[in-house]
Amino acid sequence: MTTYSGFEARNLAYVYGNGPLAVDDVSLNAAPGSMTAVIGSNGSGKSTLIRMLAGLLKPRSGSILLGGISLDEWEPRLRAREIAYVPQSTATVFPFPVIDLVLSGRSPHAVRFRFESRHDVEKAREALELAGALHLAARPFTSLSGGERQMVILARALAQEPRTLLLDEPSSSLDLKHRAALIRTLTQLRQSRNLSAIMVTHDIQLACAFDRIVALRCGQVVASGTPDEVLNDRLLRDIYSDPNVRAQRIGDQTLVWVDLQGSGL
Amino acid sequence: MTGARFAKAMAILTLILIAAIGIGVSVGSQRIEPALIFSDPFSSTLFFRLRLPRVLLGLVIGASLAVTGGALQALFRNPLADPYTLGVSGGGALGASIAIALGWSARVGGVPLIFAASFAGAMVAVTFVRTIARAGAVVLPGALLLSGVAVNLIAAAGVLTIEYLTDPTSALRILRWLIGSLDVVGLAPVGRMMWVLAPAWLVLLFFSRQLNLIAIDDDTATTLGVDVRRCEGIVHAMCALIVGVTVSAGGAIGFVGLIVPHAVRMMFGEDLRIVLPGSLLLGAAFLILADALARTVLSSAELPVGAVTGLLGGPVFLWLLRRRQQFAAM
Numbered sequence: 293m294t295t296y297s298g299f300e301a302r303n304l305a306y307v308y309g310n311g312p313l314a315v316d317d318v319s320l321n322a323a324p325g326s327m328t329a330v331i332g333s334n335g336s337g338k339s340t341l342i343r344m345l346a347g348l349l350k351p352r353s354g355s356i357l358l359g360g361i362s363l364d365e366w367e368p369r370l371r372a373r374e375i376a377y378v379p380q381s382t383a384t385v386f387p388f389p390v391i392d393l394v395l396s397g398r399s400p401h402a403v404r405f406r407f408e409s410r411h412d413v414e415k416a417r418e419a420l421e422l423a424g425a426l427h428l429a430a431r432p433f434t435s436l437s438g439g440e441r442q443m444v445i446l447a448r449a450l451a452q453e454p455r456t457l458l459l460d461e462p463s464s465s466l467d468l469k470h471r472a473a474l475i476r477t478l479t480q481l482r483q484s485r486n487l488s489a490i491m492v493t494h495d496i497q498l499a500c501a502f503d504r505i506v507a508l509r510c511g512q513v514v515a516s517g518t519p520d521e522v523l524n525d526r527l528l529r530d531i532y533s534d535p536n537v538r539a540q541r542i543g544d545q546t547l548v549w550v551d552l553q554g555s556g557l
Numbered sequence: 558m559t560g561a562r563f564a565k566a567m568a569i570l571t572l573i574l575i576a577a578i579g580i581g582v583s584v585g586s587q588r589i590e591p592a593l594i595f596s597d598p599f600s601s602t603l604f605f606r607l608r609l610p611r612v613l614l615g616l617v618i619g620a621s622l623a624v625t626g627g628a629l630q631a632l633f634r635n636p637l638a639d640p641y642t643l644g645v646s647g648g649g650a651l652g653a654s655i656a657i658a659l660g661w662s663a664r665v666g667g668v669p670l671i672f673a674a675s676f677a678g679a680m681v682a683v684t685f686v687r688t689i690a691r692a693g694a695v696v697l698p699g700a701l702l703l704s705g706v707a708v709n710l711i712a713a714a715g716v717l718t719i720e721y722l723t724d725p726t727s728a729l730r731i732l733r734w735l736i737g738s739l740d741v742v743g744l745a746p747v748g749r750m751m752w753v754l755a756p757a758w759l760v761l762l763f764f765s766r767q768l769n770l771i772a773i774d775d776d777t778a779t780t781l782g783v784d785v786r787r788c789e790g791i792v793h794a795m796c797a798l799i800v801g802v803t804v805s806a807g808g809a810i811g812f813v814g815l816i817v818p819h820a821v822r823m824m825f826g827e828d829l830r831i832v833l834p835g836s837l838l839l840g841a842a843f844l845i846l847a848d849a850l851a852r853t854v855l856s857s858a859e860l861p862v863g864a865v866t867g868l869l870g871g872p873v874f875l876w877l878l879r880r881r882q883q884f885a886a887m
Contacts, residue, residue, distance in 0.1 A: 343776075346776075346779075346780050347779065347780065348776055348779055348780065367782075368779075368782035368783070368784060369782035370782075371782065372780060372781050372782035375780065376780065377776065377777075377780040379774070379776050379777065382773060382774045382777060383634060383773075383774045383775070384634060384772065384773045384774055385634050385635065385636060385698075386634070386636065386772055386773075386822075386827045387827060388772075388773065388827045389826070389827070392559075392826070392827065392828060393773060395559075396769070396770055396773060396777070396781065397781070399766065399770060399781050399782070400781055400782045404766075405766075406560075407559040407560040407563060407830070408559055448777070452781070
């Protein structure tokens with residue numbers, strides 16, 4: 293068996309309808325065990341990028357290789373054992389119990405026309421535990437709050453046992469405690485399963501915990517490097533097109549904020 | 558665990574269906590002595606030519622409408638979707654009315670015209686409703702139901718126009734057939750329907766795993782390895798086929814596809830791999846019982862079964878609508 297090379301995306305571009313390029317010539321690598329955060333202002337093409345990597349959007353041009361094979365040549369169920377996608381929200385209107393929803397993450401591994409085995413149920417409970425949502429197992433998904441839903445969706449993706457996790461703003465509704473738990477879970481899975489993660493986020497603290505940060509503006513990569521390299525006043529002002537963005541290191545954390553007085557408020 | 562739940566659900570629903578068949582064959586304006594079914598020619602004819610075929614037609618149509626409703630609800634992630642509310646039955650009815658106006662027994666390439674026309678009408682309706690309600694990648698639930706209403710209105714106006722223009726006998730025939738009834742003579746027509754329906758049911762059951770994932774979310778289903786577009790196309794075609802056959806045989810019987818899958822969900826949970834086969838069994842039992850009620854509720858005459866399901870189903874629809882608004886915005 294050759295060594296698994298993870299994700300390699302080359303020169304990706306995407307256009308919605310007749311609009312401007314939403315993603316313009318973006319390249320990105322995610323070797324096994326690597327953690328990449330994608331940051332950028334609203335509408336900078338972050339979600340479009342991650343949706344292309346998840347196979348939900350077909351790139352206008354460029355190539356995505358997964359383990360050296362083009363993404364659209366993968367048999368969908370086999371691909372689903374490699375990549376799991378954590379969307380911002382889930383559209384269901386049916387009161388699926390949380391455990392059933394997480395069990396759906398086992399379907400790429402399930403034998404056709406068989407129900408999930410006891411083993412699958414154990415995996416689903418493990419995933420719920422990792423995501424800190426085991427106490428929700430019996431609740432109907434539709435009765436959960438936004439943050440609880442995000443924890444369950446994460447558990448569903450973990451139950452898939454992928455090698456790469458793609459996350460689209462997984463912490464947008466999480467409180468501080470669960471945000472910290474998310475960082476811990478991802479780091480822990482990197483150590484135990486060599487999981488790699490690509491995450492779109494507005495949460496700079498979360499991004500700081502990652503190896504690499506890729507910053508997008510208007511669909512293009514404007515900065516790419518370690519958190520230390522990317523998170524400085526000059527680059528951040530460029531990324532967010534706001535002269536009042538400030539970054540400051542406190543210990544080994546970087547604090548980023550907008551100086552409201554400076555912006556005339 | 559899901560496997561055990563499945564087995565339990567199928568066992569219970571099969572018993573309900575057997576009980577419903579028992580009730581269905583034993584009630585009616587003429588009492589048939591079970592002992593005489595095989596010996597007495599009159600009882601035998603009554604039983605095998607009228608009573609049993611009617612029960613079996615109810616079984617087949619009830620099962621069809623219910624499984625279609627369950628599949629459409631999952632596909633559109635809308636608990637209010639069913640062949641009737643989405644205008645699929647309406648489209649089928651318009652197609653069938655055109656065929657009736659042209660003559661009951663016309664055939665095109667061996668296929669009865671009424672069936673071909675009804676299938677075409679149903680297919681146009683489902684495609685139309687979905688196209689209208691789809692904004693980009695999402696199907697808007699409110700728009701879906703409203704376009705279903707619009708299709709039903711257009712279809713109803715079309716049917717009225719045909720009734721007005723055609724000769725009085727055909728018009729009366731269309732009117733009586735439209736309300737939905739299970740009048741049938743002999744077992745042969747039911748057998749012919751099964752040639753189309755049984756494979757279509759199997760295809761829907763085959764897709765229940767995928768539909769279960771689509772019921773959660775399109776993107777989730779896609780990233781779990783489901784080809785959502787292909788699944789949608791196939792399920793639409795199968796639903797239109799099933800509705801086409803049932804509408805051309807029994808008229809536009811309403812709300813079965815709405816009530817039954819919800820009842821199965823309440824009893825055995827949300828898993829489509831249980832809801833779809835469960836709806837087949839319970840739908841069959843439900844329509845047999847509704848027809849038994851239609852045949853006996855008035856002492857002087859029989860009601861059309863479509864009137865009974867409509868009177869029962871309308872309030873259920875409103876109740877679901879009200880319940881839904883509590884947790885999800887339209």
